Amino acid sequence: MTGAPERTVSLTVNGTARAARTEVRTLLSDFLRHTLGLTGTHVGCEEGVCGSCTVLLDGEPVRACLMLAVQAEGRRVETVEGLAQNGELTALQRAFMSEHGLQCGFCTPGILMSLTAAERDGLPEEETATHVLAGHRCRCTGYNGIRAALTRSREGGSDEH
Ligand code: FES
Ligand code: FES
Known part of the structure; x- marks a missing residue:
């Protein structure tokens, strides 16, 4: 065989x-x-x-x-x-931390990759939130933290608080 x-x-x-x-x-x-x-x-x-x-x-x-x-x-x-460069997280990753955009983190890598692509493509925030996030299932966050992280990242603010 x-x-x-x-x-x-x-x-x-x-x-x-x-x-x-x-x-x-x-x-x-x-x-x-x-x-x-x-x-x-x-x-x-x-x-x-x-x-x-x-x-x-x-x-x-x-x-x-x-x-x-x-x-x-x-x-x-x-x-x-591949997102972090030289040990430095991207603004989006830092925003996920500061806005509590993750809990168990299972869904997070996939969401980060989709949101990264949307950002590179210049997709508007609202369209990203509705169409891109609709393609991801998160069982923990209720999406509020994820939406907040997206907003914070797009506003250029990503420091933890
Ligand atoms: S594991 Fe691929 S879409 Fe769920
Ligand atoms: S953070 Fe747990 S599934 Fe999204």
Whole structure:
């Protein structure tokens, strides 16, 4: 009996070239977590609903649980581990801390990635709050802290208080 077919996947993750062998049926979310050790990408529903596995693929938010790792061949992937630079959190991350935009934190990496993409795209705050956050399930916060963090980040204020 032979094992499942494998292939080497070469891609850029958080600015670094990575290559690893994996079964062709491996989901991108599992590849990131189990093969590359980037466990910041969380897996909840595994069917594209909760948004916790969201990463950026060539700058666009995607559900990593709905993609195969081999589909990311040659692409640029960004995960929550790549947001902070030189140990410094982004303004959005700091705003999540100061505005209590997270409790258990399970949904947080996915939300941060979607909000980061929206900010880079210049999506207005209200549109971001309604359309982007609608794609993420948070069971803890009631979304008020997340909305407040978005506002604080967009206003340029992110210091903890
Ligand atoms: S784990 Fe991917 S959307 Fe829920
Ligand atoms: S902070 Fe717990 S699910 Fe969102």
